[in-house]
Amino acid sequence: MHKGKGMKFVGDSRISSERKSNIPKDYSEYPGRTEAFWPNFLLKEWLAGSVFLVGFLSMTLAHPAPLEKMADPTAAGYIPLPDWYFLFLYELLKYDFASGPYILFGIIIIPGLAFGGLLLAPFLDNGPGRRPHQRPIAVGMMLLALTSTIWLTYKSASHVDWEQRADANKPVPPSEEVQIDKESEGYALYENNCMSCHGEDMGGTAGPALIGIDYSADEIATIAKEGIGSMPPGQFSGSDEELQKLADFIVSVNEQ
Amino acid sequence: MLQKIYDWIDERIDITPIWRDIADHEVPEHVNPAHHFSAFVYCFGGLTFFVVVIQILSGMFLTMYYVPDIENAWRSVYYLQTEVAHGQIVRGMHHWGASVVIVMLLLHTLRVFFQGAYKKPRELNWIVGVLLFFTILGLGFTGYLLPWDNKAYFATEVGLNIAQDVPIIGDEIKTLLSGDEEIVGAQTLARFFAIHVFFLPAGLFALLGVHFILIRRQGISGPL
Ligand code: HEM
Numbered sequence: 001m002h003k004g005k006g007m008k009f010v011g012d013s014r015i016s017s018e019r020k021s022n023i024p025k026d027y028s029e030y031p032g033r034t035e036a037f038w039p040n041f042l043l044k045e046w047l048a049g050s051v052f053l054v055g056f057l058s059m060t061l062a063h064p065a066p067l068e069k070m071a072d073p074t075a076a077g078y079i080p081l082p083d084w085y086f087l088f089l090y091e092l093l094k095y096d097f098a099s100g101p102y103i104l105f106g107i108i109i110i111p112g113l114a115f116g117g118l119l120l121a122p123f124l125d126n127g128p129g130r131r132p133h134q135r136p137i138a139v140g141m142m143l144l145a146l147t148s149t150i151w152l153t154y155k156s157a158s159h160v161d162w163e164q165r166a167d168a169n170k171p172v173p174p175s176e177e178v179q180i181d182k183e184s185e186g187y188a189l190y191e192n193n194c195m196s197c198h199g200e201d202m203g204g205t206a207g208p209a210l211i212g213i214d215y216s217a218d219e220i221a222t223i224a225k226e227g228i229g230s231m232p233p234g235q236f237s238g239s240d241e242e243l244q245k246l247a248d249f250i251v252s253v254n255e256q
Numbered sequence: 257m258l259q260k261i262y263d264w265i266d267e268r269i270d271i272t273p274i275w276r277d278i279a280d281h282e283v284p285e286h287v288n289p290a291h292h293f294s295a296f297v298y299c300f301g302g303l304t305f306f307v308v309v310i311q312i313l314s315g316m317f318l319t320m321y322y323v324p325d326i327e328n329a330w331r332s333v334y335y336l337q338t339e340v341a342h343g344q345i346v347r348g349m350h351h352w353g354a355s356v357v358i359v360m361l362l363l364h365t366l367r368v369f370f371q372g373a374y375k376k377p378r379e380l381n382w383i384v385g386v387l388l389f390f391t392i393l394g395l396g397f398t399g400y401l402l403p404w405d406n407k408a409y410f411a412t413e414v415g416l417n418i419a420q421d422v423p424i425i426g427d428e429i430k431t432l433l434s435g436d437e438e439i440v441g442a443q444t445l446a447r448f449f450a451i452h453v454f455f456l457p458a459g460l461f462a463l464l465g466v467h468f469i470l471i472r473r474q475g476i477s478g479p480l
Contacts, residue, residue, distance in 0.1 A: 010267055015268065015269065015270045017267075020273070022272055025280050027282045032285030032286070033285040033288070034285060035282070035283045035288060037283050048289075049303075049306055056307075057345075059352060061345065063352070064348055065347045066351075069406050070404065070406075071330065071404045071406055071408060075406060079410075080411050080413065082411045084355070086415075104421075107418055119383060121369070121374055121382065122382050122383075125372075125375075129372070130375055142366075169407070173334070174331055174334065
C-alpha cells in the first residue's frame with residue numbers, strides 16, 4: 001500500500017491515480033524450479049483439466065443416468081439400496097453387534113469414532129514428523145478404516161444382482177400409464193363418435209384429451225349430446241343405451 | 257480497444273490488485289507434475305473443485321426443468337431424460353459427477369492424510385476439509401431422493417429411519433428432514449429439494465471460501 005504525503009487520487013475517490021505496473025512477480029529467486037501460477041502453470045492445468053473433462057463426458061455419454069419406475073410407496077418387497085458411497089454404513093448395520101439392541105453401536109458409536117477421529121486427526125496425531133513411518137498409529141488406523149470401508153462396500157455390492165434390479169425397475173413412460181382396452185364395446189363407440197377429434201389414445205387432437213378429466217358419466221353423456229365450449233352439439237349418434245356405455249367407458253379409463 | 261476498456265475501469269475502481277492477488281503465487285517444484293510425475297497427487301484437490309463446478313453448472317440447468325412435487329418430479333426427470341435436447345447429457349453429468357466428486361474427495365483426503373499435511377499449522381484447514389466432506393455427503397443423500405423413483409424413495413425411507421434411531425433427538429431430526437413424523441411424501445421432497453439446492457450449497461460455498469483462503473495464506477505444505 002502506498003501511503004503518505006503527495007498522493008494523488010482519481011477525482012474525490014480514494015483510488016490512487018498512480019498507475020501500478022501489471023507485471024507478474026519474478027519467482028526465479030525461489031528454491032527449486034518454482035513457477036508462476038499465472039499464467040505458466042494455469043496453462044498446463046487447463047490442459048490437464050480438458051483431458052479430465054473429455055474422459056468424464058465420454059463416460060457420461062456411454063452410460064446414461066439410470067431412472068427407475070416412479071416412486072410407489074405401496075410397492076411391497078422393493079429392496080432399498082442407497083447410492084454406493086453409503087453402502088458401507090448400510091452393510092455395517094446388518095451385523096449383529098451393530099443392529100437390534102446394539103443399534104447405537106452401528107449408528108452412533110462406530111461411525112462417531114471413525115468420523116470423529118478423522119475430524120480430530122491433527123490433534124490426535126500431533127507429533128512433528130510428517131512421514132508415514134514416523135506416525136505408525138495414525139497411519140495404521142487409517143489403513144484399518146480404509147480396508148473396512150472397502151470391504152463393507154464390496155460385501156454389500158456383491159449381494160446385489162444389478163442387472164436384474166435394473167430390468168425389474170425399468171421406467172414406465174407416462175403415456176402408457178393408462179391402459180385403454182381397444183377391444184371393448186365402449187371403445188368401439190368412442191371410435192365411431194369421438195375419436196376423430198379426441199384422438200386414438202384419448203390424448204386429444206382437435207379436441208382436448210379425455211384422460212385426466214373429472215366428469216361423471218351423466219355429465220359426459222350430456223356433453224356428447226349437447227356439446228360444450230367449441231365442441232358442437234349432436235356429436236353422438238346412437239341409442240341411449242350405447243350413450244350410457246360410452247360414458248361409462250370414458251369414466252372407467254379416467255378411474256385408472 | 258479491450259486494453260482501453262480495462263484501463264478505463266481500472267482507473268476508476270482499481271481492479272488490478274484484486275485479481276493479481278488471486279493470480280500471483282508461486283507453484284513450487286515439488287507439487288508440479290511437469291517436474292515430478294508423482295506430484296499428480298496434488299491435483300486431487302483441484303480436480304475435486306473442478307467437479308464441484310460441473311455439479312453447480314449442471315445442477316443449475318437441471319432446475320430449469322425439474323419440478324419438486326411428488327406428482328411431477330419423476331415425470332419432469334423422465335421428460336428431461338427422453339425429450340429435452342441434451343437433457344440426458346446434463347442429467348448424466350450431474351449423476352456421475354456426484355460419484356466422481358466423492359472419489360476425488362477421498363483421494364484428496366488420503367493425499368493430505370498420508371503426507372501428514374494436516375499437521376501444524378494446517379489443523380484448521382483439515383477441519384474445514386472434513387466439514388466439506390460431510391457437506392458433500394449431505395448433498396449426495398438429499399439429491400438421491402429428487403428423481404422420486406423407487407430407489408430414491410425407499411433408500412430415503414431407510415435413511416430417515418436410521419436418523420430416527422438416534423437417541424433423544426432422533427424423532428426431531430427425522431421430522432425436521434421429512435416434514436412429518438410418519439410420512440415420507442410431498443413435504444419430504446420439498447425439504448430435500450430446499451436442502452439440496454439452497455442450504456447445503458450455501459454451506460459449501462462458505463467452506464470452500466475458507467478452505468481456499470487458508471491455502472493461500474499458509475501456502476502448500478513443503479516436500480516430505
Ligand atoms: C469440496 C471439497 C474440497 C476441495 C474442492 C478442496 C480443494 C483443495 C485444494 C485445491 C487444495 C490445494 C492442494 C491440493 O490440490 O491438493 C487443498 C488443500 C488442502 N485440503 Fe482440500 N479440498 C476439499 C476437501 C478437503 C477435505 C475433505 C480435506 C480433509 C479431510 C481437505 C484438507 C485439505 C488440507 C489440510 C489442505 C492443505 C494441504 C497442504 O497444504 O498440503 N480438503 N484442498
